[in-house]
Amino acid sequence: MSDRLGILGYDYVEFYVGSAKMWAYWHAKALGMVITGYLGPETGIKDKASYYLEKNHYKLVITSALSPSAYDVNSFVTKHGDGVKQWSLKVKDVNTAFEQALQNGAIPERGPKKFEDENGWIEEAAIKLYDDAEIVFINRENYNGIFKPGFGKPLQNINISAQETGLQAVDHIVGNVRTNEMNLWANYLNESLNFETFINFGPGDISTKYSALLSKVVRSKEGASVKNPINEPYEGIKKSQIEEYIEVYNGSGIQHIAIATPDIIKTIAAMRANGVEFLTVPDNYYDSLKERGLEVTEDIDELKKYGILCDTEGKGYLLQLFTKPIGDRASFFYEIIQRRKGAQGFGQGNFQALFESIERDQELRGTLDR
Numbered sequence: 605m606s607d608r609l610g611i612l613g614y615d616y617v618e619f620y621v622g623s624a625k626m627w628a629y630w631h632a633k634a635l636g637m638v639i640t641g642y643l644g645p646e647t648g649i650k651d652k653a654s655y656y657l658e659k660n661h662y663k664l665v666i667t668s669a670l671s672p673s674a675y676d677v678n679s680f681v682t683k684h685g686d687g688v689k690q691w692s693l694k695v696k697d698v699n700t701a702f703e704q705a706l707q708n709g710a711i712p713e714r715g716p717k718k719f720e721d722e723n724g725w726i727e728e729a730a731i732k733l734y735d736d737a738e739i740v741f742i743n744r745e746n747y748n749g750i751f752k753p754g755f756g757k758p759l760q761n762i763n764i765s766a767q768e769t770g771l772q773a774v775d776h777i778v779g780n781v782r783t784n785e786m787n788l789w790a791n792y793l794n795e796s797l798n799f800e801t802f803i804n805f806g807p808g809d810i811s812t813k814y815s816a817l818l819s820k821v822v823r824s825k826e827g828a829s830v831k832n833p834i835n836e837p838y839e840g841i842k843k844s845q846i847e848e849y850i851e852v853y854n855g856s857g858i859q860h861i862a863i864a865t866p867d868i869i870k871t872i873a874a875m876r877a878n879g880v881e882f883l884t885v886p887d888n889y890y891d892s893l894k895e896r897g898l899e900v901t902e903d904i905d906e907l908k909k910y911g912i913l914c915d916t917e918g919k920g921y922l923l924q925l926f927t928k929p930i931g932d933r934a935s936f937f938y939e940i941i942q943r944r945k946g947a948q949g950f951g952q953g954n955f956q957a958l959f960e961s962i963e964r965d966q967e968l969r970g971t972l973d974r
């Protein structure tokens with residue numbers, strides 16, 4: 605038997621939140637996503653509501669509980685607040701992927717199960733990730749209905765006006781874990797899913813005089829499009845922002861999702877017009893960018909106008925920007941990324957700029973001191 609799982613790429617991401625309707629509205633307004641599906645009492649599900657949203661290849665399910673009987677959603681939200689419950693991998697065959705992952709050491713959550721209705725069938729299975737997160741293997745190729753059986757057309761409010769953001773697809777999904785958990789989870793993904801470590805930021809690579817982190821990036825050997833950085837706190841005189849995340853989220857979980865765009869200037873202009881708040885970088889960031897003499901197509905003054913970060917990576921370069929946490933807790937946020945001239949990895953300069961920017965907000969929240 606081959607050790608390949610038949611991974612084709614990311615499929616959807618699912619959030620568990622306090623109010624799915626509000627979260628769906630935010631994603632429609634801020635990211636220009638379209639609500640194309642709904643699951644709830646009107647479709648025969650009594651105790652949950654889910655909204656399905658799409659923007660090109662970025663697919664999202666947002667779920668909340670309608671009664672105490674929706675125990676999985678309630679217990680997750682009670683513990684973590686709003687957050688990512690699962691991300692999914694499109695696979696050729698769910699049985700093959702699940703069996704191979706288990707043989708490789710994955711911890712099972714749910715075995716393969718088929719769901720069907722008059723529009724066809726889907727199959728899915730799930731393995732464990734971090735504290736209360738999951739990775740779902742899914743095959744929806746034989747389904748012609750809305751998302752998957754149980755979902756119907758959205759009931760109302762689907763024409764939410766927003767500036768066109770041009771967002772395309774998930775670029776990477778990042779986890780924050782406790783001290784000494786990074787290697788454990790990197791090895792888990794590498795072994796279970798046939799991934800490999802391709803970047804390692806060690807002690808001192810990403811730090812300020814106050815605080816630090818360690819980070820490893822793992823990616824699928826079957827398709828480099830699936831990338832998962834994992835961060836853990838590193839010792840410093842003050843509290844690492846990864847420790848802050850672990851405290852406010854009450855455990856390990858997904859810190860951010862990066863979504864790719866073919867034109868970051870247009871995307872950020874649209875998202876700012878849609879009311880999205882971003883992390884800020886000091887003006888002197890752009891002075892040093894000019895001094896470094898990077899060969900970039902974009903006008904640096906325009907990057908400065910929109911607050912976009914720029915860093916070399918391999919023979920290409922990366923343009924990135926990070927939103928502020930989108931909920932009330934300083935946990936989940938989005939990244940917008942444009943990879944230029946074949947850049948595949950993650951620039952240390954931008955990672956450092958992100959780290960410093962979050963640290964400034966940490967100081968405002970009063971969570972930098974222990």
Ligand code: FE2
Nearest residue numbers: 776778862939
């Ligand atoms: Fe990122």
